[in-house]
Amino acid sequence: MRYDERMTYRRRKIGDTLRRLREERGYTQRAAGRILERSQASLSAYENGHRAIRPRDLKHILDQYGVTDVFLRERLLSLAKQGRQDGWWHDFDERLEPGVVDFASLEADASHIRIFGPQVVHGLFQTEEYARLMISGSGMALRSTPDIDTQVGFRLNRQRILQGTVPPAVSAVLGEGALRQRIGGADVMRRQGLRLLALGELPHVELQILPFSAGIHPGGDGAFTILGVGQGAMLDVVAIDSLTRSWYVDEPSDVDHYADTFDMLREIALSESDSRTMIERIVSES
Structure with missing residues (x-):
């Protein structure tokens, strides 16, 4: 039987949990397969994140393993349902790296997003011209990736969530530094600043600026995004990017550290009102 080889975060998370649950019960994959009436190959595909699992099949496995933890069951079943949903990001499956598309699907399913961006305006807030300059001038342009237009279109599509029915x-x-770094010159940065001011007016967006005057701060290791995935932010995931790779942090103690x-950072940053004043001042200087 053929299956989708693309491993998404949701599939990996479900697979890792199923493997842990099986091992905690002392089952080999072969023994578990007999109990679940599944082939060893099928169970292996689930545990390795190579195959999406239907919620009813997942429920059957959890039942057979005797999993009664309501929160764990709901979280896993929610991830399984989300992983089977269609979304605009699937149009980019063949044109962008799987991890990039996977992040957009998690972002689109988030009920709460916390962003720290010390040097660069976050992708959800970027104007098209700022995004194009960042994509064409960053390390991304050095990879064998699809053309810049595709990546810009993808980034702008991600911004749909800010204007959604339930954002x-x-x-x-x-x-x-994200406001003062001259990406493309004064006019580009002025329009980017105006974009931030407009987004800051949205009732579901809180925007604060961490000024240079704050000095040493706890975010010295760089940018990160915390996604509260699923209804009620059932699962918190930290997304971190570097020049060569992106990864997720979801161990509760680590997520708590980032939170x-x-x-x-929010405490030492300027208030929303003072942040708006700073953005307006920088825009006027452009």
């Missing part, structure tokens, strides 16, 4: 609550702390760090 996520977005809390963002941007560094003053605490974000809270501290």
Whole structure:
């Protein structure tokens, strides 16, 4: 039987949990397969994240494993349902790296997004011209990736969530450096600043600026995004990017560390009102 080889975060998370549950019960894959009336190959595909699992099949496995933890069951079943949903991002499946598309699907399903961007305006807030300059001038342009137009279109499509019927609550702390770094010159940055001012007016967007005057701060290791995935932010996931790869952090203790760090950054950042004043001042200087 053929199956989709693309491993998404949801499939990996479900697979890792199913493997842990099986091992905790002392079952080999062969023994578990007999209990579940599944082939060893099928169970292996689920555990390795190579195959999407239907919610009813997942429920059957959890029942057979005797899993009664209501929160765990709901979280896994929610991930399984989300993983089978269609979305605009699937139009980019063959044109962009799987991890990039996977992030957009998680972002689109988030009920709460917390963003720390010390040096660059976050993708959800970028104007088209700013996004194009960032994509064409960053390390992404050095890879064997699809053309710049595709990547720009993808980034702008991600921004749909800010105008959706039920948009996520977005809390963002941007560094003053993200406003002052001249990406494309004064006119580009002025329009980018105006874009930030407009987004800051949305009732579900909280935008704060971390000024240079704050000095040393707990976000010194760089940008990160915390996604509260699913209804009621059932699962918190931290997304981190580097020049060569992106990865997710979802161990509760690690997520708590990032959440605490974000809270501290919000405390030392300018208030929303003072942040708006700073953005307006920088725009007027452009």
